[in-house]
Amino acid sequence: MNIDSIKNGYVIDHITAGRAMEIYETLGLKDLDCQVAIISNAKSQKTGKKDIIKIDQNIDLDFDKLSFLDPNVTVNIVKDDKIIEKKKLTLPEKVVNVAKCKNPRCITSVERDLDQIFILTDKINNVYRCKYCEMSLK
Amino acid sequence: MKHLIDIKDLSVEEIDDLIKVANDIIANKEKYSHKCDGKKLATLFFEPSTRTRLSFEAAMLELGGSVLGFSESSSSSVSKGESVADTIRVVGCYSxxxxxxxxxxxxxxxxxxxxxVPIINAxxxxxxxPTQTLTDLLTISREKGRLNNLTIGLCGDLKFGRTVHSLATAMSRYSGIKFVLISPDELKMPDYIKKNVLEKNNIEYCETKSIEEHLPELDILYMTRVQKERFFNEDDYVRLKDYYILNKAKLENAKKDLSILHPLPRVNEISTDVDDDPRAKYFEQALCGKYIRMALILNMLGIK
Known part of the structure; x- marks a missing residue:
């Protein structure tokens, strides 16, 4: 299967297999005018299979959101047909309105116009907790 | 702006200062009777709680201030759909x-x-x-003369019981503390408290279902009520509500200077025959609640 290489933009590589659509939706990639390719179940030497997303435009990519969604991804930044940077992402200290608190007793379940904020409380085990009720996301 | 949301907002030194002021209030009540003249405390109770609300109101009245507020959400604008943010902005204009x-x-x-204006989480x-925890700390410090080198039994609902979570967090900052966690399997202390609080601070603890097993070692026995309002399933509540009942007979093997605490209200978990035992300190604890809240109000209003 052939998919065109991109001239200027991003290749989001090493996405955990099966998660590309969630990333596509959450990062709002469906609203872009440019070509976006979603490759599912590509072969991976490391993990057996992986997903890849190619974006053929230099957009303002939200790396924090991306890293929160899948901390294992690498982002190749492409300029004039060449990879100019391979970016390994680090987990953001805080994410806003990416995930929803699942605690039915949390104030975020009833308060109007309140952002859903999660704070990274355990960097070793990648644990995020709701800023308000402190319930773990996982 | 000073707020108190979580007991962790206060350092050990700040807690020690509050206890010191509370003890001074107990010893010199008259000295504090006009400290809050002209000041107003709003008690916003979106959920009913007689004890905590009255304790806050009594605290402010004894400082010479006045109180306003509501005692359940049905008697506030919340019943009309007002958000917490809006309610607070409005009440801040009046208090x-x-x-x-x-x-x-x-x-x-x-x-x-x-x-x-300053917010206190009640x-x-x-x-x-946090103010229940401050109450517990003042009581323990007055009964034992120290907040370190204590073996503390926490008994009952350790899963949903916020008082035991906060108390465990607060006591973990003192040296020589050992916890005995007494609960049925369904109401065990959550992992995040065991890992992030007890183990992180190298606090020795053990878990047991038996209240009698470790009773002779305890300096403090902190009983809690199984709270109906925390259960989604009534059958679970009915099955667990009377799991522990402390009575005079069970206390035979306990230390002579054990202090039995309970945040109150109690239901069946402490039999009334314990009330006359000199080791029962839960009514003294309720009184301590008023004095530590007086100290806290003064502190948050910046009044010396």
């Missing part, structure tokens, strides 16, 4: 300090993000109840 209780966890944090769901 100098707010004590709020809310059934939703994190509501006081939302409040302090919008408030123009309990948010199963999450935090």
């Amino acid at each position: 100098d300090i707010i004590a709020m209780r809310h059934p939703k966890e994190g509501a006081p944090l939302v409040a302090c993000e919008k408030s123009t 309990g948010d769901g199963g999450h935090n109840h």
